[in-house]
Amino acid sequence: MFGCQQTLISPDKDLKAVLEFLCSESSKLSNCGIYYSRQLYFKTGRIPNRAELHKVLGTENQNLHYQAFYSDTAQQILTGVAESFKSFLGLLKGVKKGTVTQRPKLPKYRQGGMALVTFTGRSVKLKDGMLRFPLGSKVKAWFGLDSFFLPMPSNLDFKTIREYRILPRNGCFYLELVYKTVNIQAEVNLAKCLSIDHGVDNWLTCVSNTGTSFIVDGKHLKSINQGYNKRVAFLMEGKANGYWSKRLASLSERRNRQMRDAINKAARKVIKHCLDNQIGTVIFGWNKGQKDSANMGSKTNQKFVQIPTGRLKDRIAQLCEQYGIKFVETEESYSSKASFVDNDSLPTFGAKPVREASPQEIGWQASGKRVKRGLYRTAQGWLINADCNGAANIGRKVAMMFGLDLSGISRGDLSAPLRLKLWS
Numbered sequence: 001m002f003g004c005q006q007t008l009i010s011p012d013k014d015l016k017a018v019l020e021f022l023c024s025e026s027s028k029l030s031n032c033g034i035y036y037s038r039q040l041y042f043k044t045g046r047i048p049n050r051a052e053l054h055k056v057l058g059t060e061n062q063n064l065h066y067q068a069f070y071s072d073t074a075q076q077i078l079t080g081v082a083e084s085f086k087s088f089l090g091l092l093k094g095v096k097k098g099t100v101t102q103r104p105k106l107p108k109y110r111q112g113g114m115a116l117v118t119f120t121g122r123s124v125k126l127k128d129g130m131l132r133f134p135l136g137s138k139v140k141a142w143f144g145l146d147s148f149f150l151p152m153p154s155n156l157d158f159k160t161i162r163e164y165r166i167l168p169r170n171g172c173f174y175l176e177l178v179y180k181t182v183n184i185q186a187e188v189n190l191a192k193c194l195s196i197d198h199g200v201d202n203w204l205t206c207v208s209n210t211g212t213s214f215i216v217d218g219k220h221l222k223s224i225n226q227g228y229n230k231r232v233a234f235l236m237e238g239k240a241n242g243y244w245s246k247r248l249a250s251l252s253e254r255r256n257r258q259m260r261d262a263i264n265k266a267a268r269k270v271i272k273h274c275l276d277n278q279i280g281t282v283i284f285g286w287n288k289g290q291k292d293s294a295n296m297g298s299k300t301n302q303k304f305v306q307i308p309t310g311r312l313k314d315r316i317a318q319l320c321e322q323y324g325i326k327f328v329e330t331e332e333s334y335s336s337k338a339s340f341v342d343n344d345s346l347p348t349f350g351a352k353p354v355r356e357a358s359p360q361e362i363g364w365q366a367s368g369k370r371v372k373r374g375l376y377r378t379a380q381g382w383l384i385n386a387d388c389n390g391a392a393n394i395g396r397k398v399a400m401m402f403g404l405d406l407s408g409i410s411r412g413d414l415s416a417p418l419r420l421k422l423w424s
Contacts, residue, residue: 001322002162003181007153009166009173016173018148022069022135023114023168026077029065031109032057033081038106047089050075050082067138069117074136076118081107114168121162126152131164150175170253171246185324188280193404194273195283195395196316197335197387198309202374204266205387205417207395209408210277213388213417216266218307220422221259225306228255259308265422267315274325281402282320284313285332285394328398335393336386339368340414341378346396384414 011019033053041047048056054075057063066074084107094100125132130149140146152158156179165176194208203218231251236243274282313329320327331348338344344367367379368389376386392409399406 001181001183003179005153005156005177005179006167007175007177009150009175011173015148018135018145019166019168019173020114021139022117022166023173025065025068026117027110027113027115029057029063029069029074029077030081030115032063032065033078034107034109037081037085041085041106047085048082049086050079053078053082064138067136069136070119070123070134071136072120072123073117073134076120077115080116080118116168117166119164119166121164124161124164126158133164153177170249170256172253181322183322183324186275187278188274188323188325189278190280190326190402191404192277192279193281193283193395193399193402193406194270194279195285195391196270197285197332197391197394198313199387200307202387203307203309203422204270204312205385205391206270206273207388207391207409207413207417208273208277208279209395209404209406210279211408211410211413212273212277213391213413214273215387215417215419216269217419217421221262221307224255224258228252229306262422263308263312263315266312267319269420270316271319271323271325274320275323279325281326281328281404282316283328283330283395283398284316285335285390285397286310286313286329287331287333328402330394330397332390332394332397334364334366335397336370336390337366338393339366339376339378340389340392340396340409341380341382341384341411342367344368346393382411382415384411385417388414388417 009015009019036053036056037047057066057078058071058074066078068074069077088104088106091100091104095103119133123134127149129152131152132147132149134147135145156177160179160181161177162180163178165178167174167176192208192210194206197205199205199218200222201217201219202215203221204216205213206215207213228251232248235245235248235251270282273279317327317329319325333348334346338346345364347364368377370386371377371383374386376384376389378384392406392414395404395406395409398404
């Protein structure tokens with residue numbers, strides 16, 4: 001298993017010029033690879049593999065953009081191009097089989113700008129606490145430079161790092177380090193489970209069968225996102241489509257950093273709770289396509305779609321794998337409408353069962369009802385937290401499949417969950 005860490009680079013004038021040159025050359029070399037691949041596909045119907053791209057642009061034609069990089073680095077850039085065309089063919093096969101609904105398009109050319117630069121672990125050397133990144137032969141001939149240096153992060157072991165990436169984003173440069181991690185087999189019990197329902201104000205609502213429940217608050221995150229959208233709308237008012245500025249880039253970068261920080265903090269809160277209570281199974285409710293096909297009005301869509309819940313789900317799954325916790329993803333249809341306390345049936349969307357009732361009552365009906373936002377009334381008249389009810393029902397979706405006992409979920413868990421702030 002591999003982990004990834006990003007470190008902001010604070011370059012001086014000379015180093016910034018080197019990084020800008022490398023990332024610009026990466027974009028140009030990618031376009032060379034895309035051109036060759038597209039022309040080969042148009043003429044023969046096939047695509048080149050990475051070895052062919054390395055040979056054509058490297059050893060045969062002596063491409064200047066190729067020679068600006070150390071050979072391993074240039075090959076990594078062209079490998080990315082080859083993989084994008086390979087994915088294109090794979091999606092075409094999926095369309096024929098019916099597993100992919102949207103027809104893919106050929107990879108297009110990059111419109112200038114800067115692109116990612118990847119150095120392999122064997123290319124970079126550690127010297128006096130600094131990482132030495134080699135440059136290509138042409139750079140040495142043109143500028144008299146054969147390498148540049150960046151500080152080594154103190155929290156990582158140099159021997160475990162497999163890749164180094166120079167990532168340009170919104171006027172900043174990041175050093176992204178991909179390193180090998182060691183899986184930790186935590187002391188957990190697979191029979192203990194945590195069910196997760198996601199939302200906006202309540203970003204994650206978690207209910208376990210060990211008698212605990214909590215909510216990861218999302219109001220601060222929503223406020224950050226709303227403030228960003230208002231500021232961007234103000235700065236772009238009256239401007240042409242495609243307008244961009246350093247101020248907009250700075251705002252976007254700050255907002256993106258806050259989102260990434262929120263993802264890591266929320267995921268850590270979930271995993272910490274699992275480890276503290278020896279919970280070995282995490283169940284996440286997720287409907288595929290719910291983000292790109294959301295139709296809840298423009299204002300609600302903006303709040304829901306722009307919150308990176310999908311990335312949070314992936315981060316939780318990654319941490320679960322690292323600590324030996326089983327991660328289960330399940331659809332969540334009707335989980336918010338059905339009553340967990342009254343053990344309502346939980347159909348899958350589009351497959352409502354027909355209840356034996358009078359003609360006026362044919363169709364699925366819930367025993368309880370959401371009386372207002374955040375409050376659910378059961379058939380017995382109990383008032384419980386609506387999101388906790390949904391989270392508990394998500395656990396019911398897979399309880400029989402995995403042999404989970406949900407009798408440990410009490411009325412108190414559903415009524416008074418603990419609220420956890422992201423930044424506190």
